[in-house]
Amino acid sequence: MSARLNFYENAVGGKFAKHIDSAGKVVSDSALPRATQNLVMIRASQINGCSYCTDMHTKDAAHEGETSVRLNLVAAWREATVFTDAERAALELTEEGTRIAAAGVSHDAWTNASKHYDENQLAALVGLIALINTYNRMNVLIQQPAGDYQPGQWG
Amino acid sequence: MDARLNFYGNTLGARFSQQIHAAAAVVVGSTLPHTTQKLVRIRASQINGSSFCTGIHFKDSLRSGETLLRLTLIATWREASVFTDAERLALELAERGTRLGTSTCGVSDDVWAMARKHYDEDELSALVSQIALINTFNRINVITRQRAGNDDLVTLHERENPTAQPT
Numbered sequence: 001m002s003a004r005l006n007f008y009e010n011a012v013g014g015k016f017a018k019h020i021d022s023a024g025k026v027v028s029d030s031a032l033p034r035a036t037q038n039l040v041m042i043r044a045s046q047i048n049g050c051s052y053c054t055d056m057h058t059k060d061a062a063h064e065g066e067t068s069v070r071l072n073l074v075a076a077w078r079e080a081t082v083f084t085d086a087e088r089a090a091l092e093l094t095e096e097g098t099r100i101a102a103a104g105v106s107h108d109a110w111t112n113a114s115k116h117y118d119e120n121q122l123a124a125l126v127g128l129i130a131l132i133n134t135y136n137r138m139n140v141l142i143q144q145p146a147g148d149y150q151p152g153q154w155g
Numbered sequence: 156m157d158a159r160l161n162f163y164g165n166t167l168g169a170r171f172s173q174q175i176h177a178a179a180a181v182v183v184g185s186t187l188p189h190t191t192q193k194l195v196r197i198r199a200s201q202i203n204g205s206s207f208c209t210g211i212h213f214k215d216s217l218r219s220g221e222t223l224l225r226l227t228l229i230a231t232w233r234e235a236s237v238f239t240d241a242e243r244l245a246l247e248l249a250e251r252g253t254r255l256g257t258s259t260c261g262v263s264d265d266v267w268a269m270a271r272k273h274y275d276e277d278e279l280s281a282l283v284s285q286i287a288l289i290n291t292f293n294r295i296n297v298i299t300r301q302r303a304g305n306d307d308l309v310t311l312h313e314r315e316n317p318t319a320q321p322t
Contacts, residue, residue, distance in 0.1 A: 004267055005279055007264040013280035016181045023174035030167055048255040093298070100203050100297045103255065110298075112157055122160055130294035136318075137287040140261045141252050 005142040017138070024131055030124035032117070036090050038066060039083070040073050040125070041132045043091055044098045050136035051146030063151035086116035090125060096128040160299045175291055182288065185281035187274070191242055193221065195249040195282070196289045202253045203293035206303035241273040245282060252286035269320050 007013035028037065038061035045053035058071055073080040077091050089112045096105040116126060138144075162168035182192060194216045198210035216226055228235040232246045248270060251262045262270075274282060295301075 005276065005283065007280050007283060010276055010280040012181060012185045013275050013284060016178050016280070017286040019174050019178035019181065020287075023171050023178070026167060026171045026174060049261075050255070097294055098256065100205075100294060101257065104204055104300075105298045110271045119160065119165060120167055123162055123171070124164040124293055126160065126162060126298050127168065127171040129298065130291045132292055133288045134291040136255060137252050138283060139292055140255055141248070141283045141286065143261065 001143075001145045003142045003144045007138065007142045009011070020131065020134055020138075023127070027124050027128045027131065030120065032121045032128065034064065035061070035066060035126075036087055037128060039070075039074055039087055040065065040090055040094045040128050042071070043077070043094045044129060044132040045136055046075050046096065047098045048133065048136035048140065050137040050140050052144040053132065053136050055146040056149045059149055060151050083145075089113045089116045093125060094129050097126070098133055137142040157240050157259075157297050158301050162295055162299045162301075172295075175288065178284070178288055179295060182281050182285045187278045187281035187285065189219065190221065191245045192281075192285050193219065193283050194225075194229060194238070194242055195245055197226070197248050198232070198249045199253045199286060199289040200293055201230050202250065203290065203297060205293040205297050207296040207301040208289065210303035244270045244273055248282060249286050249289075252283070253290055 005013075008017055022144065026033075041057040042054060045057060061071060062068070067082075070080075070082050073082055074091070077083055078089065083091065089109075092109045093105065093113045096103075096109045103106055113122060113125065160168075163172055184187070193212055196212040197209060197216065201210060213226060217223070222237075225235075225237045229239055229246070232238055232243065244251065244266070247266055248262055251266070255261070270279060270282070
């Protein structure tokens, strides 16, 4: 199985991806907790059916110390007892922020997130949700094969 | 009603925005026809319900000479006779690439194969990039409820050509 387009090696795709990666660094260097960033990226990738991103971010999270119980329950976090209130707020914002075509993002989801995150963390959360949805689309459109990712592979 | 968060005014938001605008410049500088880029931006923004993005790209397209008829029919392009085959494929890709997680994921092999007939690898890479990126902007603006319809809405054209007079 191989990708249907050599996107990342293509001159246009490669340059595009470089700037998306730079945008990603702005978020990953932010005060939004790393564990929360991973949960957000995994949940969005699951919703969007992006194999590559789900593989990468699940493995990265495990490598950084995330537990298998919490990783297993990201897909069904609402009845799970293993996430903090702040994480639940981030996950709710992620789901609504990913599924914006359905009904935008509700007042409740935003207000809840605002209770747990300051302005900078909220900006990082918005940026991260937007960005993981970008990566998901790049990889789903080109059918990027998944399963071989190793943490640290991209430096 | 104000936006929920002054994303672009926030230091992190501004730095983030700078990078995604740099990504946008890569698409703009590609060989994918600008008309097609704009159709894709509008269609995705309509699907995602982004007022701000729909407004700004509609205005941009009008200023670039796009017809009101074609702009009106983007939302219902399938039965419209006013788009080229290449544009129709771009719109199909835009819809499929935007609606992940709600229906069949991604683009079927048949549609992809047809897209390859109309677009070379650079153009297809630009198309994938454009679809992904408009979804980025849509989310920032929808999540933070950026308002649309302002008289002082700066178009992409004006932002990219700060010394040029609006056409």
